[in-house]
Amino acid sequence: MEIFSYLEKYDYEQVLFCQDKQSGLKAIIAIHDTTLGPALGGTRMWTYHSEAEAIEDALRLARGMTYKNAAAGLDLGGGKTVIIGDPKKDKNPEMFRAFGRYIQSLNGRYITAEDVGTNESDMDQIALETEYVTGLSSYSGTAGNPSPVTALGIYQGMKATAKEAFGSESLEGKVVAVQGIGNVAYSLCEFLHEEGAQLIVTDINKDVVKRAQDNFNAKAVDPDDIYDVECDIYAPCALGATINDHTISRLKAKVIAGSANNQLQSQEHGDILYQKGILYAPDYVINAGGVINVADELIGYNRDRALHNVQRIYKNLEQVFAISNRDQVPTNIAADRLAEERIQAKLNSRSQFITNERNILDRRL
Ligand SMILES: NC(=O)C1=CN([C@@H]2O[C@H](COP(=O)(O)OP(=O)(O)OC[C@H]3O[C@@H](n4cnc5c(N)ncnc54)[C@H](O)[C@@H]3O)[C@@H](O)[C@H]2O)C=CC1
Numbered sequence: 209m210e211i212f213s214y215l216e217k218y219d220y221e222q223v224l225f226c227q228d229k230q231s232g233l234k235a236i237i238a239i240h241d242t243t244l245g246p247a248l249g250g251t252r253m254w255t256y257h258s259e260a261e262a263i264e265d266a267l268r269l270a271r272g273m274t275y276k277n278a279a280a281g282l283d284l285g286g287g288k289t290v291i292i293g294d295p296k297k298d299k300n301p302e303m304f305r306a307f308g309r310y311i312q313s314l315n316g317r318y319i320t321a322e323d324v325g326t327n328e329s330d331m332d333q334i335a336l337e338t339e340y341v342t343g344l345s346s347y348s349g350t351a352g353n354p355s356p357v358t359a360l361g362i363y364q365g366m367k368a369t370a371k372e373a374f375g376s377e378s379l380e381g382k383v384v385a386v387q388g389i390g391n392v393a394y395s396l397c398e399f400l401h402e403e404g405a406q407l408i409v410t411d412i413n414k415d416v417v418k419r420a421q422d423n424f425n426a427k428a429v430d431p432d433d434i435y436d437v438e439c440d441i442y443a444p445c446a447l448g449a450t451i452n453d454h455t456i457s458r459l460k461a462k463v464i465a466g467s468a469n470n471q472l473q474s475q476e477h478g479d480i481l482y483q484k485g486i487l488y489a490p491d492y493v494i495n496a497g498g499v500i501n502v503a504d505e506l507i508g509y510n511r512d513r514a515l516h517n518v519q520r521i522y523k524n525l526e527q528v529f530a531i532s533n534r535d536q537v538p539t540n541i542a543a544d545r546l547a548e549e550r551i552q553a554k555l556n557s558r559s560q561f562i563t564n565e566r567n568i569l570d571r572r573l
């Protein structure tokens with residue numbers, strides 16, 4: 209990968225490679241855009257096949273956070289970290305402390321939180337070295353595990369999307385195919401089951417599938433068969449890029465609404481969904497519950513306020529569908545417009561001279 213041409217193409221600000229031999233830390237912090245404020249985005253720990261794959265993931269996820277935070281109405285920019293390694297085998301407290309020191313060196317340009325492969329205890333280790341971390345264990349009055357809150361946002365967003373697609377927000381009797389029954393999806397299934405939706409689930413981990421079968425009367429299918437099932441809603445809640453050339457023609461759903469980041473393999477897959485009349489709830493709009501929740505820690509965590517703000521996802525999606533209908537564009541493009549309008553408005557306001565920033569007057573004797 210030609211890194212600088214990629215950075216230039218999507219206008220990234222900074223990439224930091226962090227290495228600590230003692231603990232085995234190999235991390236890449238990508239900061240995409242800080243127009244709206246410091247970059248907030250989680251840390252993913254994953255067994256990448258190559259360094260190039262890890263860099264690409266960090267970059268794609270960081271840019272996604274710029275759009276997610278902007279569309280969610282947060283005064284935060286976009287960034288993300290990937291740590292190369294197996295979260296089941298390679299983690300140790302020193303690794304997260306070393307990583308915390310690297311975050312501190314950015315002096316507030318980047319704030320981290322959980323993502324796939326990291327949890328509250330890891331954030332607590334980071335917090336021993338830097339204040340620029342959120343998603344700490346809830347015992348200290350902080351946000352704790354973001355997944356149930358993300359799930360609440362997905363549930364609200366799924367209802368908004370159902371209303372647009374089916375004319376009613378009710379999910380009672382709707383068949384929902386859930387891919388990946390991890391932290392977010394399990395809580396989502398609780399909401400859906402409670403409302404009377406019928407669940408079809410899959411996961412590469414058989415234990416979590418069994419739990420969903422037992423607790424939600426869910427029907428289970430093999431991982432690759434989830435794309436072929438008859439359903440109303442497909443909820444991708446595992447990893448990204450599952451809407452691609454191999455899967456798109458197999459999907460039977462009228463709605464796609466799930467938690468995974470970067471669900472579309474490319475923007476063109478958003479066009480294809482639009483042409484096929486499948487209503488796609490853009491990933492970074494519907495899955496913003498986690499970041500809305502952890503961002504609340506920055507102003508002194510208040511659970512009620514955070515949950516109240518997460519309900520805004522319903523309205524944010526209504527706005528996306530309104531732009532899509534107005535401009536006759538796919539919903540992923542409409543979401544980008546919503547986010548870009550907010551960033552542009554901030555950039556425009558910066559054309560005014562602000563005396564409290566560094567400027568020529570600082571040098572006056
Ligand atoms: N946890 C959060 O608050 C947020 C999570 N997300 C995204 O939502 C997704 C899920 O997050 P979590 O539930 O926290 O992760 P998780 O790691 O708890 O769950 C993911 C599940 O997907 C399963 N899985 C992996 N590959 C699969 C495959 N090929 N087929 C079927 N199942 C597969 C895993 O076995 C696991 O059970 C991720 O893409 C994450 O980036 C986005 C925003 C916030």
Ligand SMILES: O=C(O)CCC(=O)C(=O)O
Pocket residue numbers: 248249250251276321322323343354469495496497498499502
């Ligand atoms: O939800 C989190 O823990 C942090 C935000 C984030 O990285 C995400 O939304 O993907």
